[in-house]
Amino acid sequence: MPTVLITGANRGIGLEFARSFMLDGWRVHACCRHPDKAQELRDAAEAVAADTKIHRLDVTDGLKAASLARELIDEPIDVLLNNAGIMGPRGADFGKIDYDEWPPVFAVNVLGPMRMAERFVEHVAKSDRKLIVNISSRMGSIADNTSGGSYIYRSSKAALNMIAKSMANDLADRGITVLTFHPGWVRTDMGGRNAAITAKESVEGMRAVIARATQADSGKFLNFEGRELPW
Numbered sequence: 001m002p003t004v005l006i007t008g009a010n011r012g013i014g015l016e017f018a019r020s021f022m023l024d025g026w027r028v029h030a031c032c033r034h035p036d037k038a039q040e041l042r043d044a045a046e047a048v049a050a051d052t053k054i055h056r057l058d059v060t061d062g063l064k065a066a067s068l069a070r071e072l073i074d075e076p077i078d079v080l081l082n083n084a085g086i087m088g089p090r091g092a093d094f095g096k097i098d099y100d101e102w103p104p105v106f107a108v109n110v111l112g113p114m115r116m117a118e119r120f121v122e123h124v125a126k127s128d129r130k131l132i133v134n135i136s137s138r139m140g141s142i143a144d145n146t147s148g149g150s151y152i153y154r155s156s157k158a159a160l161n162m163i164a165k166s167m168a169n170d171l172a173d174r175g176i177t178v179l180t181f182h183p184g185w186v187r188t189d190m191g192g193r194n195a196a197i198t199a200k201e202s203v204e205g206m207r208a209v210i211a212r213a214t215q216a217d218s219g220k221f222l223n224f225e226g227r228e229l230p231w
């Protein structure tokens with residue numbers, strides 16, 4: 001049975017990923033900060049009698065990440081899905097920056113995926129699929145930035161793109177494939193109700209790309225339909 005570990009699995013894209021993998025019969029390790037409040041996640045697991053474990057995890061907490069890695073020491077993880085992310089303050093435009101807001105966004109969006117990759121690389125390496133998937137954003141593309149603004153969020157996703165590219169290089173000799181996705185403009189709490197696509201549409205697209213990915217795709221920055229994006 002293939003296994004996936006998902007961060008930020010209690011809502012939005014993370015919840016939809018968890019639900020999708022459950023329905024396909026995967027073993028799902030669903031991580032979130034407050035499992036006691038993750039009713040939709042629990043309901044999804046119960047609805048399909050899924051092989052799902054819900055773990056309390058804040059990706060900014062190194063001790064908790066290390067503890068979970070030890071707890072799952074014998075578990076191969078086919079897909080490590082770094083989904084947890086935060087927007088930070090809206091309107092973080094030039095001249096309006098609250099510098100105290102920058103470190104928390106980087107702690108989740110950059111250090112979190114890096115920490116999870118380092119803690120779980122052995123689990124991924126001994127699996128069949130050997131995939132690390134990072135949920136980034138087109139707003140992290142330098143070449144695609146024609147509107148400016150959103151300094152905090154944009155810079156965090158650009159940094160995530162860079163560490164993902166380095167991971168792809170550093171882990172190639174272990175057979176690990178690293179993918180980075182722009183999930184689209186998705187109707188979630190972050191994307192808003194006027195966004196272009198649903199979480200289900202986004203996840204269906206990304207899962208199709210994940211299913212056919214090979215090491216030749218490692219290090220690519222893709223949209224949810226598999227189209228390569230500029231860095």
